[in-house]
Amino acid sequence: MDQLNLRHLYYFWVISREGSIARASEVLELAPQTLSGQLATFESSVGGRLFLRERRRLILTDLGRLIRGYADDIFELTGELTDTLRLSESDRPLTLYAGVSASIHKLFAYYLLQPAMTLSRPMQLECRTGRTEDLILNLKRKELDVVLADRVPDMDTYGPFTVHPLAESSISLFAAPSIAQAVRGGFPGSLKGQALLANATDAPYFTRLMNWLSLQGVRMKLVARVEDSALIKVFGRQGFGVFAAPSVIRDEVCRQYEVEEIGKIEEVKDEMFAITRGRKLAHEGVRAICTTPADFGMFGSNIE
Known part of the structure; x- marks a missing residue:
């Protein structure tokens, strides 16, 4: 079978859905004899019987059930496409392929993506996280529309891109209540020897944080590096150490x-950029x- 005849597949699908050639012929507005002939041609092309006759009803064979499963998916998508094409252009869903660097805190990324999700036009977001370098290559290959990053890519290495500054915030340190209450009074000196959790040691803000701690004469103990910024907060909640967030x-x-x-x-900043082609x-x-200021006030915080 070099090429599947979609019209024959559709006829088969309607017959299987209606349960008989007579009812399917009424739906398709075809003569029963014509529909029977089209079904026989399709069975010949797929190499086997698709129905068994049981009394007056057609029962799918194993091959028929297999093909029916694929047909359900195909014609469900076809129906969705038909409905979408009936909409005016302004009402059609727009797909946004966005990349988010793994080192960006997910709550921060949410606020930066939010302006796209609140447009009057329906938006379908396809979001991918990963290393900034990999996402930039995806952007170059036109697999992504935009990349959210906390650093500016090397234009000589990756090619010409446009970098749009989005926001910046000072960095705060957090911990489980028992740890936070014990070290808050003598901050930052009280952090000496405390366990430190990092979601990305190569993130620009982390380098700035380490430099700042060094200037304060504070040396912490790095106990974990977890790329998922949400997971590192869970470790922090369970008392495994101190973590940083905007x-x-x-x-x-x-x-x-x-x-x-x-x-x-205040001296340590986390900067966010949108990178486009x-x-x-x-x-x-x-x-x-890129043009709408992110609304960080939903939960009572104010951007620095």
């Missing part, structure tokens, strides 16, 4: 992960992300 999301971090803020470090932002969702 101050702008501190209220939601404390609420969601049942931790407390130890202290805010060109200066012209044709995609509505990308344009919203």
Whole structure:
């Protein structure tokens, strides 16, 4: 079978759905004899019988059930496409393929993506996380529309991109309440020897944090490096150590992960950028992300 005849597949699908050639012929507005002939041709092309006759009803064979499963998926998608094409262009869902660097805190990323999700036009988000370098290559291959990153890519290595500054926030340190209460009073000196949890030691803010701690004469003990920023907060909630997160999301971090803020470090900033292939932002969702200030006030925090 070099090429599947979709019309014959559709006839088979309607027959299997209606349970008889007579009822299917009424739905398709074809003569029963014509429909029987089309079914026989399709059975010949797939190499086997698709129905067994039981009294006056057609019962699917094993081959018939296999093909019916694929046909259900095909014609469900066809129906969705037909419904979508009936919509005006402004009402059709727009797909946004976004990459988010793994080192970005997920709550921060949510606020940056939110402007695209609140447009009047329906938006379907396809979000991929990973190493910044890998996501930039995906962007170059036109597999992504935008990349959210906490660093500017090397243009000589990856090619010309447009970098759009989005937001910056000071960094705060958090821990389980028992740890936070014990070290808050003598901050930052009280952090000496404390366990430190990192979600990305190569993130720019982490390097700035380490430099700041060094200037304060504070040496912490790195006990874990977990790429998932949400998982590292779970470790922090369970008392395994101190972790850093943007101050702008501190209220939601404390609420969601049942931790407390130890202290805010104004000198250490976490910066966010949107990276696109060109200066012209044709995609509505990308344009919203790059031009609409993110609303960090939903949970009571204010951007620094």
